[in-house]
Amino acid sequence: MLAALALLLAGCGSIGFLHPHGPVAATQRDLFFEVTGWMMVVVLPAILLVPFMAWRYRRSARRSAYQPDWKFSWPIEIALWGVPVLLVVILATLIVRKAVALDPYAPIASDQPPLEVEVIGLDYKWLFVYPQEQVAAIGVLPLPVGRPVHFRLTSGTVMQSFAIPALGSQIYAMAGMVTELNLLADRPGVLLGQNTQFNGSGFQAQKFQARAMPPADFARWIVRARAARRPLDAAAYARVARPGQLADLQRHFGVDPEQGLVFSAVPPGLFDGVVAQSRPALPHPHTGAAHAHP
16 A cells, blocks of 8 residues: 555656645645654554454454453543544644744745746636736746745636645635745746636636746746747737636737747736726725725
8 A cells, every 4th residue: 555655646746745846845745744644643543453343353253252241441541532632732733833834925034035926817827927027927937946936916807726736835816815925946847837726617727837947047038038029018918818728828929839928028017906906996984986995
């Protein structure tokens, strides 16, 4: 059974936290194995004792002792209740401690400033905006190895769930709201990113490639993106925001289906504009004029 489990885990490749590409996923993997190990204290005896008891007290057994006057036993009661209670206390302490360390809003300690990435969830694609570099991409998320990444997320439509399992963590993107996530890739690789929240018929295709690359390669990608001559202006964003998959956009803009869709320029404040657009307009408490909810 253990050999089969090892083979299954080995087949996960670089798509999950069991094959981490960053410190957050590595912490999640360690927590998973620690919790699994402690759970074996209860699971293994149950797995071993159930077939033993079924065999030992089978109907055809002739040597099984019949004890109709069996009495209450303190040692058995303490074992049956004490071990699970102690296990729950250990697991609760372990999980709470790791949950604090895995706070998605907590910055990752580094001697480098974090890369800012704004994420907008659409039907059915992810739009990644690099506000400092003034470029954007759909279908690909290039990231420099060794540098923290600070994500700000929202949705231009229904609630969505952003996840790059090999880097760790998962967080929701919701219309009119901003959530945050801090990740870091510690080695190069092409990692699976996806929406794990069912939100319609195109949900299964809402995936992207998180490309962890050396800083020099990332800098060259930024240069190529700026030279794409495809600005994300109002008309382009209106087309991107329509329901549809990445392949539809690639055909519309005439780009290679094997590559993501890159935009060479992004209007300032696009992310904040999407957030404000989804917030309900409320009457001003003094003037009665409608204004966006803060």
